[in-house]
Amino acid sequence: GDHLYARDDHVQEYMGIREQPRVPLRPPHRPLIWGDLNIIHTTDTHGWLLGHQKLSWAEPYYSGDLGDFSSFVTHMKRIAIEKDVDLLLIDSGDLHDGTGLSDGYHGGVDAHESNKFVGRLPYDLMTIGNHELYVYADTYDMYTNFIPHLGGRYLTSNVNITIFDSDGKSESVPVGNRYAKFTTRKGRRITSLGVIFNFTGNVANTTVQTVHDMVNEQWFVEAIAEEPDAFVLIGHMPVSYDSWPTVFNAVRAVHPLTPILIFGGHTHIRDCQQYDGRSMGIESGRYMETIGWMSADLDAAKGKHDNITFTRRYLDQNRVTYEYHTHTSKYAFDTINGRSITYGLQELAARYDLSYLYGTAPQDYTLSQNPYPSNGSLLSLFIDHAVPYALAINNTRDSIPNIIIINSWALRSDLFKGSFTRNDQLTVMQYKDTFLYIANVASGIASQILPALNNPPAMKQKRDETEDELSRKTRDGAWLEEIDDRPGVDRREATSDKWTFGYVTKDSCPNAGHADDTLHTALPYYPAPYYIGSNPPNVTADTPVDVVFLNYLGEEIIPILNRLQKNKKYTMDDVSLYSPMLTSDVLGLYAQAKWN
Numbered sequence: 001g002d003h004l005y006a007r008d009d010h011v012q013e014y015m016g017i018r019e020q021p022r023v024p025l026r027p028p029h030r031p032l033i034w035g036d037l038n039i040i041h042t043t044d045t046h047g048w049l050l051g052h053q054k055l056s057w058a059e060p061y062y063s064g065d066l067g068d069f070s071s072f073v074t075h076m077k078r079i080a081i082e083k084d085v086d087l088l089l090i091d092s093g094d095l096h097d098g099t100g101l102s103d104g105y106h107g108g109v110d111a112h113e114s115n116k117f118v119g120r121l122p123y124d125l126m127t128i129g130n131h132e133l134y135v136y137a138d139t140y141d142m143y144t145n146f147i148p149h150l151g152g153r154y155l156t157s158n159v160n161i162t163i164f165d166s167d168g169k170s171e172s173v174p175v176g177n178r179y180a181k182f183t184t185r186k187g188r189r190i191t192s193l194g195v196i197f198n199f200t201g202n203v204a205n206t207t208v209q210t211v212h213d214m215v216n217e218q219w220f221v222e223a224i225a226e227e228p229d230a231f232v233l234i235g236h237m238p239v240s241y242d243s244w245p246t247v248f249n250a251v252r253a254v255h256p257l258t259p260i261l262i263f264g265g266h267t268h269i270r271d272c273q274q275y276d277g278r279s280m281g282i283e284s285g286r287y288m289e290t291i292g293w294m295s296a297d298l299d300a301a302k303g304k305h306d307n308i309t310f311t312r313r314y315l316d317q318n319r320v321t322y323e324y325h326t327h328t329s330k331y332a333f334d335t336i337n338g339r340s341i342t343y344g345l346q347e348l349a350a351r352y353d354l355s356y357l358y359g360t361a362p363q364d365y366t367l368s369q370n371p372y373p374s375n376g377s378l379l380s381l382f383i384d385h386a387v388p389y390a391l392a393i394n395n396t397r398d399s400i401p402n403i404i405i406i407n408s409w410a411l412r413s414d415l416f417k418g419s420f421t422r423n424d425q426l427t428v429m430q431y432k433d434t435f436l437y438i439a440n441v442a443s444g445i446a447s448q449i450l451p452a453l454n455n456p457p458a459m460k461q462k463r464d465e466t467e468d469e470l471s472r473k474t475r476d477g478a479w480l481e482e483i484d485d486r487p488g489v490d491r492r493e494a495t496s497d498k499w500t501f502g503y504v505t506k507d508s509c510p511n512a513g514h515a516d517d518t519l520h521t522a523l524p525y526y527p528a529p530y531y532i533g534s535n536p537p538n539v540t541a542d543t544p545v546d547v548v549f550l551n552y553l554g555e556e557i558i559p560i561l562n563r564l565q566k567n568k569k570y571t572m573d574d575v576s577l578y579s580p581m582l583t584s585d586v587l588g589l590y591a592q593a594k595w596n
């Protein structure tokens with residue numbers, strides 16, 4: 001029902017259509033290679049449905065929006081029909097926690113409204129992410145309002161929700177479907193699963209089964225018993241250094257030659273793994289920056305033992321990319337459904353008052369393009385300036401010296417020079433976490449907590465993180481440093497061609513370094529510690545101070561405090577609310593006071 005239409009300039013002006021992109025962008029450097037089974041993949045979109053609207057590089061390369069993406073998918077489906085091949089659309093979870101569109105609601109449920117727009121895309125398969133599992137109301141909303149529209153193709157092979165009937169009787173049921181078997185337009189029989197990594201931070205009344213236990217379930221054994229033409233396995237699980245081999249090996253043990261295509265997520269990176277010559281797994285970045293592409297020549301490999309020819313590509317999410325690959329002009333690109341999604345999202349942004357201005361940021365503050373600590377570091381701005389300012393407001397404990405500790409991953413995206421709006425506040429820090437404290441800790445002990453938290457053996461005790469996730473945190477830094485093969489210092493200043501900045505990916509599949517669709521110069525990258533803290537107060541070692549920390553860190557602080565001193569056995573009873581302020585409010589308060 002999605003009709004294409006051409007526009008002329010007059011119509012464009014009349015309809016108030018925005019001119020996108022607002023700055024010239026490099027186009028892709030070569031056409032996509034199609035196979036007989038092709039997949040467009042999104043993951044970890046985190047509510048970035050209006051795309052990236054800032055002009056600091058490399059943001060314009062991600063300036064497409066969900067409406068543009070919808071138009072792209074419609075054109076690609078048409079091209080697939082013309083080529084007489086299959087094209088599937090897949091998402092690997094984490095739809096929200098990331099922008100005002102998904103998290104700027106007034107008293108509603110996170111992502112309830114934004115997901116209605118996602119639901120207008122013709123997804124063939126979707127799965128659940130950890131962000132759909134932090135708050136029961138969010139999971140329940142997915143279960144009741146979103147998943148039913150997917151017609152059995154929203155897969156949660158190892159995730160259950162507990163639901164209650166009107167008598168309060170409870171039942172634990174899969175959030176979506178455990179698996180799906182379907183036939184493509186070209187008659188290919190597909191078996192699919194939807195798997196999340198061994199996540200342990202899920203809210204009460206949801207359960208995540210370990211991947212190892214899942215593959216030993218009777219339903220799993222039965223689901224994979226019959227041989228399809230291909231297994232299309234999706235999951236909110238990284239394709240490297242995680243549990244995909246557990247699933248892969250379980251399938252391979254039964255079907256030594258059946259093609260296996262894997263679509264992962266969670267680590268926010270562009271990545272690829274081949275588990276053997278007849279399989280490939282990709283991960284397609286984050287925040288509507290990257291659209292993943294995989295193609296496979298299945299017919300040529302049918303009934304043979306040869307390796308399958310796969311291709312993969314990481315597309316920058318913008319209209320230049322979309323028009324290039326669909327051979328359309330900016331006048332013929334938009335579809336009615338695409339335009340209507342864009343307008344609907346803009347209307348939602350207006351309804352949520354997302355352009356409400358807190359102040360004007362004097363410069364860019366980045367998470368990893370500047371070292372921490374430094375003047376350009378968002379982590380420094382937040383922990384050294386914004387949090388101490390915001391926590392001091394109307395706080396009776398303000399006169400007592402304190403040490404504030406947060407997890408740096410609570411900050412989610414860079415803060416750019418110029419207007420700092422309600423939407424910017426929520427893109428940088430959308431979690432509604434609270435600040436807790438433990439009183440009367442000797443300063444000499446309190447100042448040892450942060451180094452102890454950042455020390456790897458202590459990190460292993462983290463309550464709701466698996467070893468897998470911990471190792472990825474360390475690895476992510478190493479991985480990004482590895483791809484960042486140019487000298488880090490002042491790279492942004494050193495080149496006048498800032499418009500070339502963007503992702504430079506070296507993944508682990510054949511022709512590593514050739515999977516980015518648009519050629520870029522890598523952005524500078526500096527790793528930061530997982531935990532960061534405010535500057536310790538200038539007091540003697542025995543001065544009592546408040547240890548202030550995010551509720552997300554919860555019980556992690558207690559065992560460390562008990563290891564560092566033996567005078568008192570701390571428990572959660574020693575923890576109190578430090579301020580009614582939420583983390584998502586900090587930067588707005590700071591900007592209002594300092595950037596006007």
Ligand SMILES: Nc1ccn([C@@H]2O[C@H](COP(=O)(O)O)[C@@H](O)[C@H]2O)c(=O)n1
Pocket residue numbers: 094130131134266407408409410431432433552
């Ligand atoms: N209430 C919360 C929830 C999560 N976090 C942080 O986010 C990280 C998970 O995000 P991914 O996109 O990597 O899935 C988690 O490790 C926490 O650092 C938080 O701060 N508050």
